[in-house]
Amino acid sequence: MKVRHHQKKPWFNRVLVTGGDWYDETPGFYDADYAAERVAKMMEAKGFDVIRLYASLGNLSTKNICKVLDRGVGFAFFAPGDGLRTKWYTSINESCSEIEFSVRHIVMCLHNREKLPIVVIGGCLINDIDPYGGYPTPLQRGKCWGWSLVSKIDGGGIAVIGGTGSCFYRTVNDFFVLLEEMFFETYCTEKITYLGELWGKTISRYLDLCPVRWDLDRIQPDGMNCKNVEMFSLIGDPSLVIGGKVPAGGRENLHKPQYMFGWDDACKDSEDLKENYHLMGDFELHSPIVIDGDDDLTPENGVRRGNGTEEDPYIIECWAINASNSTGISIRNTSAYILINRCFIFNGRKASGPPGFLNNGLELKNVKNCYIQNCLFVENGVGVRVVSSTNIALKNLTVHSNDIGISIIKSSDVKVHGCTVEGCMDDGLRVIGCSDLVVSSNYIDDCYFSNIRVACSTAVRIEDCLLIDSKNLSRSVGIILYASNNSKIENCTLKGFSFYGIVLSEGFDSASKRNEISNCKIYECSFSGIAIYGIGIDPVHKNCISHSKIFNNDGRGITILNSKENLIKGCAIYNNSIGICSNYLLPNLPMMFKKNHIHNCNIYQNNVALLCIFSNLDARYNWWGTERSSIVSIFSIVRRYPSSPEPYPI
Structure with a gap:
């Protein structure tokens, strides 16, 4: 459930970094602040907004940590502090005053709901999932800090990267601090998609810089390098797409059908469309077609062949029609069998009439026995409009960037099959006052109001x-x-x-x-x-x-x-x-x-x-x-x- 919330929304572009006065006792030097600032500068260069809670700024407190997480951040970095299984804590001044962020605060004080960060945290035992490991005292048993954050319902984090045992540090420049910093450096400098990929590359880069050389007659620092990478654990889904944005070619495949034609979205006007006819078939230009009654089914009105029977219908095909002056094809009051095949009708939304009056691509009114297949309708008022008609079939149509994709009104026995409808300013398919319709195997996307609207039917x-x-x-x-x-x-x-x-x-x-x-x-x-x-x-x-x-x-x-x-x-x-x-x-x-x-x-x-x-x-x-x-x-x-x-x- 949490993975679906981890998307690149405005809150994802924020990063929380916390510091502290943790290890080095040099007066006036806040060592964890120093480590946190290095990460902060890397993320700022990446384009993130960084929220700093530092001991040196006097704003590092449990309350402020909860407040920032509740607002939402994409990443959170808790710079090295002390850790036990159920809490992270650090000093905030030279008198060793401490603040902590514990499992108790996660459960009771954190209310960030769907704003789920990836958390990197410096501290011992934070990801020790063994309920009896670490310090096996009653207060330290139960869920560890990392799992408590990830498993929290209605908030928490999407993943936690931290140590499963006692972390090793000498300064704020080596060992586990360096490993944590490399996590962000890898994210900022390499093209990374998945969290597990980032985690693995971080370990690889660390070992390239700090190898484990067992052939040497010594344990430190090589043995410590080995122990650090073994403890550097990820609690979370390694297949998580960071920020929820899948790169081109990796998007979830929902089996969108291929266009019947090689439609190019860059075509914006009639001249572009004319130049690209060859991409879509052997079309011939034709003026808008108007047929009123069976007697108008003639070659002059675009009929290529046929005699109007079910076995040999009138065929209107391979026409390209600019609908800017009137509806591309208008058929009324017919009962002969008609097949409209491989036609391309466009530009009805650029009508020359008064504002708000748009021309449709194809319109059937009081028509029986008409089949429309393998046609393309682009930038019209309504791509296909069927009114008071029966025994109509719409098959394998591509309907792109119309106000309404397909509209069927007061009609019966209509089939809409295998169509692709996209980019409508209103409804993709609108059905009003109809009966006995079958809408099957269609792909509809990017329609402003509804993909399919059925009313009073x-x-x-x-x-x-x-x-x-x-x-x-x-x-x-x-x-x-x-x-x-x-x-x-x-x-x-x-x-x-x-x-x-x-x-x-x-x-x-x-x-x-x-x-x-x-x-x-x-x-x-x-x-x-x-x-x-x-x-x-x-x-x-x-x-x-x-x-x-x-x-x-x-x-x-x-x-x-x-x-x-x-x-x-x-x-x-x-x-x-x-x-x-x-x-x-x-x-x-x-x-x-x-x-x-x-x-x-x-x-x-x-x-x-x-x-x-x-x-x-x-x-x-x-x-x-x-x-x-x-x-x-x-x-x-x-x-x-x-x-x-x-x-x-x-």
Whole structure:
């Protein structure tokens, strides 16, 4: 759960360095301050903002350490001090006054939540994971300092690099101090991606400078070099990408399909597009096409061949059409079979009409039996618009940088398959007042409002789609089912939306009922993975979420608001801040006596497993993990037992 929070956000660009008056007794010389300042200057040269807590500045205190960590830093360096298994401490003046930062402070005083630093700390036994090792006194048993920081729920650190035993120092320039400093020097001077890579290269560089030469008849300093690198341990995930930014070529592969054409994002105007036609196929320029009725299906209107039957449809193909003056292809009132293949329509957003009036790429109105495949739509108002039509198929389309990607209104028996939709200023796919639609195997990304919006529709199937927000847009939603019924979302992956992965929401006068979400994976959404919302008199109800994985969402896994008689079954809900939140608003208080049901789920490793307010929840027969789960119930009825002793095979 912590790894997903470790991303290059503004707080990551800050570094905490702490000093002290630790070892050298030279009056006026703060040795740990001196060691910390060397690291501070390296990180400043790297572009980080450094926050210094030094004995010489009079600001080194436990309170200030907690305050800085709570604000968030990407790295923290605790310069050499004294260490025991459960605390780090150092002197702050020549009279040996001490400050400490112990496990007790980590547990009780640290509240940095998702702002998780990589910590390098100088001190003995900090990473001694043996609960009976080090100084085996009762006060020193239990979790060591490093593991306490990394394992802390709702805060702490992402990784700790420190010593497992007694560290060896002679001055602030050698042995373990040098090893700690080399960690930052390696990060600042080499191209490093992964934490384990940085840790390993640090050890290699140290041994290059301070080798272990067993052939010499002496133990020091070579034996000490050996002991130091053996103790220099990492508690954390070595595959962690530092800052959460994967380099080009190493990004998580979510199987985005290849473009049908060699589209070049550098093409910005019609002249650029004309010059790049050869990259996309053997197109011929054609003026905008207008067909009104079967009689207009002629060669003059772009028909290459065919007689309009199902076996030999009229074929319109290999045209490049500039839509700046009118819709690229407009077809109305036809029933003959039409195939539109390998056409390229662009520039509708640069319409010559009044501001706000944009031309569409392709528009079908009152059309039957039209198939559109292998086409490219770039920078139009709506890429493809289908209105009051039936038996329509959209297959293998590339829809790039339109206001709305694909819009389907008051139509039935429409199939959208294998399309790539990206960079929309509004919705990627918009469906309004439709029935019997199948949306399958599509890739949709970077749409400002929602990747798929379905409103006032019935029997819509969305399956095998990959929906993501790779640009972290501020209001993005994966799928919205608004006032829609009897629809299914199956085998879909939704990742990284700033609002919701999936929302089922009622309209002003109708609810979303009897919809099903199954076998989906929804993760890394900021507010909620799935939300079921009811507002009016007849709330959303009798929806089912089954056999899905909802995880690593910053807010809630599943949210149920003013909604009744929903079923969640066979799901894995984990590593969210809140697993499931069920809430009724006070005006709908009588509805709290209608139950929602959660059964046969694995609900674990959430900060709060269930949050219920004015709710009635039947949550029996679930597995709650090996650690105690937190349940918050406010004026609610929650039945949690019996529970499953073992996780379900989900």
